[in-house]
Amino acid sequence: xxxxxxxxxxxxxxxxxxxxxxxxxxxxxxxxxxxxxxxxxxxxxxxxxxxxxxxxxxxxxxxxxxxxxxxxxxxxxxxxxxxxxxxxxxxxxxxxxxxxxxxxxxxxxxxx
Amino acid sequence: xxxxxxxxxxxxxxxxxxxxxxxxxxxxxxxxxxxxxxxxxxxxxxxxxxxxxxxxxxxxxxxxxxxxxxxxxxxxxxxxxxxxxxxxxxxxxxxxxxxxxxxxxxxxxxxx
Numbered sequence: 001x002x003x004x005x006x007x008x009x010x011x012x013x014x015x016x017x018x019x020x021x022x023x024x025x026x027x028x029x030x031x032x033x034x035x036x037x038x039x040x041x042x043x044x045x046x047x048x049x050x051x052x053x054x055x056x057x058x059x060x061x062x063x064x065x066x067x068x069x070x071x072x073x074x075x076x077x078x079x080x081x082x083x084x085x086x087x088x089x090x091x092x093x094x095x096x097x098x099x100x101x102x103x104x105x106x107x108x109x110x111x112x
Numbered sequence: 113x114x115x116x117x118x119x120x121x122x123x124x125x126x127x128x129x130x131x132x133x134x135x136x137x138x139x140x141x142x143x144x145x146x147x148x149x150x151x152x153x154x155x156x157x158x159x160x161x162x163x164x165x166x167x168x169x170x171x172x173x174x175x176x177x178x179x180x181x182x183x184x185x186x187x188x189x190x191x192x193x194x195x196x197x198x199x200x201x202x203x204x205x206x207x208x209x210x211x212x213x214x215x216x217x218x219x220x221x222x223x224x
Binding site for chain 1: 146148153154155156157158161201203209210211212213214215216217
């Protein structure tokens, strides 16, 4: 079974550009969760999505960040007008309801 | 080897010895706890979980202990191996299984 797939693994953006991070959940999973990890810190919850629905976005910054999980294709985390403080590792996880989260290997975003 | 007190960022242990990683969690209402292992450049990998109606759970070479009175969680690894070198995170949640609050992590280094 393929695990949670994230791409790109590394992404470099200049300040003010847009970053798009993609996540394909494990086969058969329709729930996706995004987390952010700042250097030398634990992960922090951002958003929980099901196909075509945002279930819980309580951890998302109010501005510049958005997420979607369309009926077809991967989930996308979009960061507009990136700033240096957005530099972090962004992890996606999937699971059936009631099961532990399985994380992908993340996208490491560097803003220069 | 054992990390003592509330939290130590690093733990060095001799190969073959037992390891104990400690974690003080923050929310007395948390009812689900997970230990994750994160190797360099990878996402968190599920190790073991425990619900608040239990105080001990065993897996393969690992045991999780939960002391709700003092809000303390520990992970014991038997016969530590070089492949156990990683950062270990405890995570807690209340009422759902996806909105995890992660601790800062303990870096475990196994000496040959």
